[in-house]
Amino acid sequence: MSLHDDMVQMADRAVAASRALARLTTRKKNAILEAMADELESRRDAIKDANARDMEAGEQAGLTGSLLDRLKLSDARIDSMIKGLRDIVVLKDPVGQEISRWMRPNGLEITKIRVPIGVIAIIYESRPNVTADAASLCFKTSNAVILRGGKEAVHSNRVLADALQEGGQKKGLPENSIQLVSTTDRDAIRELVQMVGKVDLAIPRGGEGLINAVIEHARVPVIKHYKGVCHVYVDETADIDTAVAISVNAKCQRPGVCNAIETLLVHQAIAGTFLPKLVEQLKPYKVELRGDEAARAVIPEMKSATEDDWYAEYLDLILSVRVVKDVHAAVEHINRYGSHHSDSIVAGGDHAQKIFTQEVDSSTVYVNASTRFTDGGEFGMGAEIGISTDKLHARGPMGLEELTTYKYVVHGAGQIRE
Amino acid sequence: MSLHDDMVQMADRAVAASRALARLTTRKKNAILEAMADELESRRDAIKDANARDMEAGEQAGLTGSLLDRLKLSDARIDSMIKGLRDIVVLKDPVGQEISRWMRPNGLEITKIRVPIGVIAIIYESRPNVTADAASLCFKTSNAVILRGGKEAVHSNRVLADALQEGGQKKGLPENSIQLVSTTDRDAIRELVQMVGKVDLAIPRGGEGLINAVIEHARVPVIKHYKGVCHVYVDETADIDTAVAISVNAKCQRPGVCNAIETLLVHQAIAGTFLPKLVEQLKPYKVELRGDEAARAVIPEMKSATEDDWYAEYLDLILSVRVVKDVHAAVEHINRYGSHHSDSIVAGGDHAQKIFTQEVDSSTVYVNASTRFTDGGEFGMGAEIGISTDKLHARGPMGLEELTTYKYVVHGAGQIRE
Numbered sequence: 001m002s003l004h005d006d007m008v009q010m011a012d013r014a015v016a017a018s019r020a021l022a023r024l025t026t027r028k029k030n031a032i033l034e035a036m037a038d039e040l041e042s043r044r045d046a047i048k049d050a051n052a053r054d055m056e057a058g059e060q061a062g063l064t065g066s067l068l069d070r071l072k073l074s075d076a077r078i079d080s081m082i083k084g085l086r087d088i089v090v091l092k093d094p095v096g097q098e099i100s101r102w103m104r105p106n107g108l109e110i111t112k113i114r115v116p117i118g119v120i121a122i123i124y125e126s127r128p129n130v131t132a133d134a135a136s137l138c139f140k141t142s143n144a145v146i147l148r149g150g151k152e153a154v155h156s157n158r159v160l161a162d163a164l165q166e167g168g169q170k171k172g173l174p175e176n177s178i179q180l181v182s183t184t185d186r187d188a189i190r191e192l193v194q195m196v197g198k199v200d201l202a203i204p205r206g207g208e209g210l211i212n213a214v215i216e217h218a219r220v221p222v223i224k225h226y227k228g229v230c231h232v233y234v235d236e237t238a239d240i241d242t243a244v245a246i247s248v249n250a251k252c253q254r255p256g257v258c259n260a261i262e263t264l265l266v267h268q269a270i271a272g273t274f275l276p277k278l279v280e281q282l283k284p285y286k287v288e289l290r291g292d293e294a295a296r297a298v299i300p301e302m303k304s305a306t307e308d309d310w311y312a313e314y315l316d317l318i319l320s321v322r323v324v325k326d327v328h329a330a331v332e333h334i335n336r337y338g339s340h341h342s343d344s345i346v347a348g349g350d351h352a353q354k355i356f357t358q359e360v361d362s363s364t365v366y367v368n369a370s371t372r373f374t375d376g377g378e379f380g381m382g383a384e385i386g387i388s389t390d391k392l393h394a395r396g397p398m399g400l401e402e403l404t405t406y407k408y409v410v411h412g413a414g415q416i417r418e
Numbered sequence: 419m420s421l422h423d424d425m426v427q428m429a430d431r432a433v434a435a436s437r438a439l440a441r442l443t444t445r446k447k448n449a450i451l452e453a454m455a456d457e458l459e460s461r462r463d464a465i466k467d468a469n470a471r472d473m474e475a476g477e478q479a480g481l482t483g484s485l486l487d488r489l490k491l492s493d494a495r496i497d498s499m500i501k502g503l504r505d506i507v508v509l510k511d512p513v514g515q516e517i518s519r520w521m522r523p524n525g526l527e528i529t530k531i532r533v534p535i536g537v538i539a540i541i542y543e544s545r546p547n548v549t550a551d552a553a554s555l556c557f558k559t560s561n562a563v564i565l566r567g568g569k570e571a572v573h574s575n576r577v578l579a580d581a582l583q584e585g586g587q588k589k590g591l592p593e594n595s596i597q598l599v600s601t602t603d604r605d606a607i608r609e610l611v612q613m614v615g616k617v618d619l620a621i622p623r624g625g626e627g628l629i630n631a632v633i634e635h636a637r638v639p640v641i642k643h644y645k646g647v648c649h650v651y652v653d654e655t656a657d658i659d660t661a662v663a664i665s666v667n668a669k670c671q672r673p674g675v676c677n678a679i680e681t682l683l684v685h686q687a688i689a690g691t692f693l694p695k696l697v698e699q700l701k702p703y704k705v706e707l708r709g710d711e712a713a714r715a716v717i718p719e720m721k722s723a724t725e726d727d728w729y730a731e732y733l734d735l736i737l738s739v740r741v742v743k744d745v746h747a748a749v750e751h752i753n754r755y756g757s758h759h760s761d762s763i764v765a766g767g768d769h770a771q772k773i774f775t776q777e778v779d780s781s782t783v784y785v786n787a788s789t790r791f792t793d794g795g796e797f798g799m800g801a802e803i804g805i806s807t808d809k810l811h812a813r814g815p816m817g818l819e820e821l822t823t824y825k826y827v828v829h830g831a832g833q834i835r836e
Contacts, residue, residue, distance in 0.1 A: 019777065019779075022777060022779075023776070023777070102798065104796070104797075104798055108787055117809055117810070118779065196633065200809050200810070201809075201810060215614065215637050216637070218637075219634070219636075221639065221640075221809075221810040222639075223810075239832075245832060245834055246834060249834035250834075253834070253835055357827045358440065358441070359437065359440060361440075361536065361825075362825065364825065364827075364828060365825060365826070365827050365828070366828045366829075366830065367827070367829045367830060368829070368830045368831055368832055369526055369828055369829070369830025369831075369833040369834075370833060370835050372834070372835035373526060373828065373833070373835060374826075378522070379528060379826075380522060380528075390639065391535055391536065391618050391619075391639075392535070392618070392639040392641075392823065393810040393811040395823055395824060395825060395826075396825070405809045405810065406813060407779075407780065407782065407783060407813065407814070408782040408783070408792075409775045409782075409783050409785070410783070410784045410785070410787055410791065411784075411787070412784060412785060412787025412788075414657075414660040414663060414786055414787070415786075415787040415788065415791070416664060416666075416667035416790070417667060417790035417796070
């Protein structure tokens with residue numbers, strides 16, 4: 001059978017599963033989630049064996065240490081996966097929730113109700129824990145899921161997906177609710193994202209290469225978990241100590257994640273007092289600074305920033321620094337070079353805060369807080385499937401609600417249109 | 419300059435306009451809408467002249483009568499366009515609306531706020547009144563719009579777009595808020611829908627050919643105003659007179675629109691009594707009936723329906739009829755052959771109603787009412803830019819709210835992440 005036919009059949013099975021999933025009660029879904037967690041527990045050894053095979057293949061293929069680390073399923077990570085499943089049990093089920101209801105003058109009663117999206121394709125890279133996270137969040141919202149993980153984690157993902165599906169089936173999970181694409185053929189991704197009418201949404205999670213490959217081929221809607229070129233802007237009205245603490249936290253607390261900052265913008269009137277204090281506090285972290293001319297006039301030992309630096313997502317202990325004329329210039333810089341993810345202003349006065357929050361075109365805009373809080377857990381959503389840098393449907397942290405859509409149910413008593 | 423460069427520059431101008439638009443108050447936007455309406459009034463003769471040129475070219479090109487009718491801008495239609503603009507003034511502005519607000523244990527206050535989408539491309543066919551409708555709805559929601567109308571209406575659209583932009587500018591409309599693509603080169607559509615990072619959303623409105631061309635090339639998010647293969651299902655518990663009235667209304671009141679039905683499904687237990695009464699009431703409308711074997715056993719003079727009939731959007735006085743075993747079979751038929759637009763059940767009992775509303779995967783599901791109510795006006799939205807048959811972002815009638823997205827604004831007092 002061709003890859004195309006294979007994928008069409010997989011999608012058809014997912015559509016059938018999605019119909020059955022839409023009929024499950026929350027109570028039943030929660031019992032199934034518990035059964036999935038139990039099954040992971042009872043297959044712990046098999047999971048570790050499969051992961052050892054992936055690790056061995058990865059070492060032979062010469063994967064870097066950080067890639068191998070992401071691939072590794074230690075007991076602690078398996079524990080955390082299992083805990084993740086049980087945590088989702090207690091989250092509120094958005095499916096069936098009434099969003100609004102109103103009556104029309106002709107007596108029609110319109111109810112807007114949250115419903116599952118249908119079939120969701122998740123396309124991701126090396127971390128095998130995404131298999132459990134994504135499958136459980138899609139399931140809790142009654143969506144069928146097709147998983148396409150990275151080829152490095154192929155054995156781990158297979159054991160995990162089978163455990164989830166088979167464990168869930170013991171408590172009534174519909175067949176094919178959780179499917180994993182077996183082939184590591186890259187064309188499978190293209191097939192998946194072109195399945196109009198069968199796949200309702202594709203969510204790519206990974207590096208720029210993966211995301212761009214998905215966008216290029218997609219015919220189905222895509223929500224991207226894209227890069228984070230995030231900023232802190234320090235206004236002339238900022239409290240200096242607050243500004244330093246926020247900047248250091250946003251850069252250094254975990255530099256390899258999307259909501260860490262890459263560029264610091266500082267108002268010209270405060271640069272001379274702020275930058276030296278910042279530099280001092282950054283020293284223990286050995287952050288490499290790259291500044292524009294005005295920043296280098298204050299801190300001459302900074303490297304010179306190039307135009308490329310403003311676009312760069314370092315994901316590392318590097319920070320570009322630019323002195324700006326005012327809040328308007330800061331907004332312009334962020335909208336031009338940023339990735340519409342998370343940006344923060346540190347300012348004392350209402351005026352600059354208001355301009356910044358209104359005009360910065362990003363999913364999350366902070367006033368006097370670190371950008372590192374852009375996260376489903378930190379937002380109180382309980383779990384997240386990603387952080388959308390898109391504007392449509394879901395923006396910012398995507399929790400359970402963002403994995404649903406709505407339909408209108410209209411009750412009448414024989415109304416016809418005149 | 420190449421078409422590509424041309425379109426990039428147009429999109430850049432739209433992005434700049436979108437920033438300025440985001441700063442306008444509702445009061446100012448309403449004054450601008452009034453000025454647009456006044457300008458259309460004062461350029462009425464120029465609009466009619468331009469339209470006469472389009473009509474003449476259309477006649478020479480041998481356009482059909484119905485296409486010419488859609489192209490025509492009579493005084494009544496210009497009146498209605500002007501009234502449309504003034505009607506939008508009184509609609510509530512969703513921009514800036516607080517969707518929700520909550521406090522986190524660490525003191526961060528998260529506000530979810532409605533904001534404009536940014537730059538919207540509207541790609542449509544012959545009706546020039548879409549120019550005014552789409553431009554004004556996008557403007558009221560502070561979005562910049564790039565209009566790409568059909569080549570038949572090129573002169574009318576130019577005069578209309580200029581009047582709206584120039585009239586609005588008198589009251590402070592930012593430059594390039596409303597731009598019309600001048601070239602009739604089809605490649606302009608491709609350029610437009612591939613402008614990732616500049617065009618935030620494309621809305622195609624038109625026939626299947628246009629929609630498919632947009633989906634095939636799009637890299638930016640698309641919300642489709644697609645076809646309507648709608649159904650009425652008459653359950654065994656239906657009140658016969660109600661079922662007949664709804665079926666006749668849904669088919670005949672305006673057969674050429676997307677929310678008219680194409681297929682009637684009837685429960686086997688009631689087909690024998692229902693179908694003869696339906697046929698009698700359809701007689702005055704001269705509806706052609708195409709039935710399956712079971713339907714033809716009741717009404718032998720029906721033509722035989724083929725598999726293609728179940729997929730067909732006739733947009734005409736043709737109705738396919740199928741006898742089904744029960745509500746489950748009706749749901750299965752609709753989910754398989756329908757276009758996820760609008761479907762109605764006529765039933766007395768709760769049981770079938772509940773199965774139908776829960777399991778039919780359509781934007782709008784009716785109980786005991788005609789499908790013809792799927793419409794922004796009928797829903798009380800005041801205006802609509804289309805009816806989405808997609809599931810993401812907007813589903814069903816799209817009013818002003820659906821032309822917005824949201825952002826999170828987070829206020830802190832120096833919070834950093836531990």
